[in-house]
Amino acid sequence: MPTEEQLQALRALPAVDAVLDLLGKTISIEAFPRDLLVGCIREEVEDARSGILAGGNAVDAQSVAQGALVRLKAKGSPSLKRVVNATGVIIHTNLGRSVLAPQAVEAVAAVAGGYSTLEYDTALMKRGSRHVHCEELICTLTGAEAAIAVNNNAAAVMMVLNEFARNRQAVISRGELIEIGGSFRIPDIMDFSNAKMVEVGTTNKTHLSDFERVVTPETAMLLKVHTSNYRLVGFTEAVSAKELEALAKRENKKRREEGIEELLVYEDLGSGVLLGLSGLEGCEEPTVGEALQGCDLVSFSGDKLLGGPQAGIIVGKKCLIDRLKKNPLARALRLDKMTLAALEATLRLCLDPAEAHKSIPTLHMLTASAEEVRSQAEALCAKLRQTLPGDACALSVAPSTARAGGGALPMYDIPSFSVEIAPVGWNAQECAEFLSAKRSTPVIARISHEKLLFDARTLLGEEEADEIACALQAYLSTR
Numbered sequence: 449m450p451t452e453e454q455l456q457a458l459r460a461l462p463a464v465d466a467v468l469d470l471l472g473k474t475i476s477i478e479a480f481p482r483d484l485l486v487g488c489i490r491e492e493v494e495d496a497r498s499g500i501l502a503g504g505n506a507v508d509a510q511s512v513a514q515g516a517l518v519r520l521k522a523k524g525s526p527s528l529k530r531v532v533n534a535t536g537v538i539i540h541t542n543l544g545r546s547v548l549a550p551q552a553v554e555a556v557a558a559v560a561g562g563y564s565t566l567e568y569d570t571a572l573m574k575r576g577s578r579h580v581h582c583e584e585l586i587c588t589l590t591g592a593e594a595a596i597a598v599n600n601n602a603a604a605v606m607m608v609l610n611e612f613a614r615n616r617q618a619v620i621s622r623g624e625l626i627e628i629g630g631s632f633r634i635p636d637i638m639d640f641s642n643a644k645m646v647e648v649g650t651t652n653k654t655h656l657s658d659f660e661r662v663v664t665p666e667t668a669m670l671l672k673v674h675t676s677n678y679r680l681v682g683f684t685e686a687v688s689a690k691e692l693e694a695l696a697k698r699e700n701k702k703r704r705e706e707g708i709e710e711l712l713v714y715e716d717l718g719s720g721v722l723l724g725l726s727g728l729e730g731c732e733e734p735t736v737g738e739a740l741q742g743c744d745l746v747s748f749s750g751d752k753l754l755g756g757p758q759a760g761i762i763v764g765k766k767c768l769i770d771r772l773k774k775n776p777l778a779r780a781l782r783l784d785k786m787t788l789a790a791l792e793a794t795l796r797l798c799l800d801p802a803e804a805h806k807s808i809p810t811l812h813m814l815t816a817s818a819e820e821v822r823s824q825a826e827a828l829c830a831k832l833r834q835t836l837p838g839d840a841c842a843l844s845v846a847p848s849t850a851r852a853g854g855g856a857l858p859m860y861d862i863p864s865f866s867v868e869i870a871p872v873g874w875n876a877q878e879c880a881e882f883l884s885a886k887r888s889t890p891v892i893a894r895i896s897h898e899k900l901l902f903d904a905r906t907l908l909g910e911e912e913a914d915e916i917a918c919a920l921q922a923y924l925s926t927r
């Protein structure tokens with residue numbers, strides 16, 4: 449029950465019209481949609497009401513008006529904005545996964561700010577196809593006969609299942625029935641695509657004979673899903689695409705005689721390495737080209753280890769890709785011109801692996817030497833020493849562990865370096881919240897053992913070091 453004092457404070461809360469009148473003295477309220485203004489005032493009054501019931505002070509019309517103005521300003525500022533990623537997680541799905549290469553950013557700007565050849569053939573001066581911009585590049589880079597790029601890899605998986613396993617069976621090992629963040633679960637995608645899922649084997653071991661036993665003329669596809677974001681270790685066994693291919697070959701010999709549609713082998717590869725990650729010692733991620741050796745179709749993401757925009761790329765036999773291009777989902781899930789421009793530019797960079805590793809931020813961050821990262825961390829540390837008051841913290845550069853992230857290379861520790869800040873008389877958690885919530889360019893840091901950590905591996909140059917310094921300075925000056 450509210451106290452008498454609280455009831456009085458609630459009754460004294462200002463009416464919306466009274467606050468509007470007050471606001472009219474500082475801004476021209478006609479310039480804003482009335483609903484927007486009223487909404488801001490209502491939210492402010494509602495907050496005041498909760499505050500009072502939680503034991504807070506009474507609130508007058510003046511402070512409601514001020515609060516409403518702050519809300520109005522916040523509603524006018526962008527929600528999707530750049531952040532500084534100091535987490536050391538390179539393909540950070542919550543922070544937008546891959547950062548585009550400058551060449552890709554330029555390509556996006558060019559087609560976004562003007563008309564383009566999206567579906568226009570300039571030689572024939574008539575309608576062209578949006579598939580042409582990337583297909584040849586993808587084929588060159590993977591050795592595939594044909595390719596199609598769609599909205600993302602989840603869409604690619606759905607499309608492949610829908611086109612080839614609709615109302616038929618797709619066989620998958622129980623060890624590969626994965627869930628990836630954001631409610632992408634293989635059994636649900638199967639359902640959604642109207643494919644009938646047949647699970648074989650056990651969680652830890654699946655043998656070729658498990659597949660052989662269930663293949664009937666009803667079986668459309670043998671499906672492999674890369675366990676991108678986890679690893680089965682210990683007493684485990686999986687069936688390779690090569691073995692599945694051999695099984696499909698034997699089956700298809702019979703099917704050709706009987707005139708039944710052929711059994712396909714499809715691998716959802718997830719991350720999709722185009723160029724070998726030679727800089728990463730001990731990293732055994734198959735390239736798309738290698739995966740294709742045992743498969744009719746392979747799909748992978750554009751914004752994971754490829755380092756491009758969000759996209760899903762399907763590669764494989766031309767007769768199969770041609771069917772996918774005609775599936776209505778290809779239209780529903782097609783790429784827009786900005787993504788196509790970014791993807792084309794990224795793929796073009798991959799034609800020259802040395803250039804790709806230099807220009808594509810994801811590849812550069814993954815393969816930069818620990819020494820290179822250490823000197824970046826030291827430069828950031830020196831900058832912070834210059835800008836922050838010496839008695840407010842203890843600064844040091846320390847080894848840390850970066851991650852590929854994005855469900856890629858889950859067991860792979862990338863040696864890195866971070867600037868560590870040990871607070872003197874303030875709180876690391878509170879500072880991290882300020883850096884994230886109160887800056888127009890948020891800085892996302894990590895906290896470990898009451899210290900703030902800024903991993904240099906995911907920082908993009910000196911500008912971001914400056915932004916970190918400014919943000920920390922701003923925090924320390926609020927105290």
Ligand SMILES: *Cc1c(COP(=O)(O)O)cnc(C)c1O
Pocket residue numbers: 600601602603605628632673674675676677716717718719748749750759760854855
């Ligand atoms: C990441 C991933 C997906 C989903 O790809 P998106 O491009 O995020 O849609 C699907 N399958 C596997 C194996 C993955 O690793």
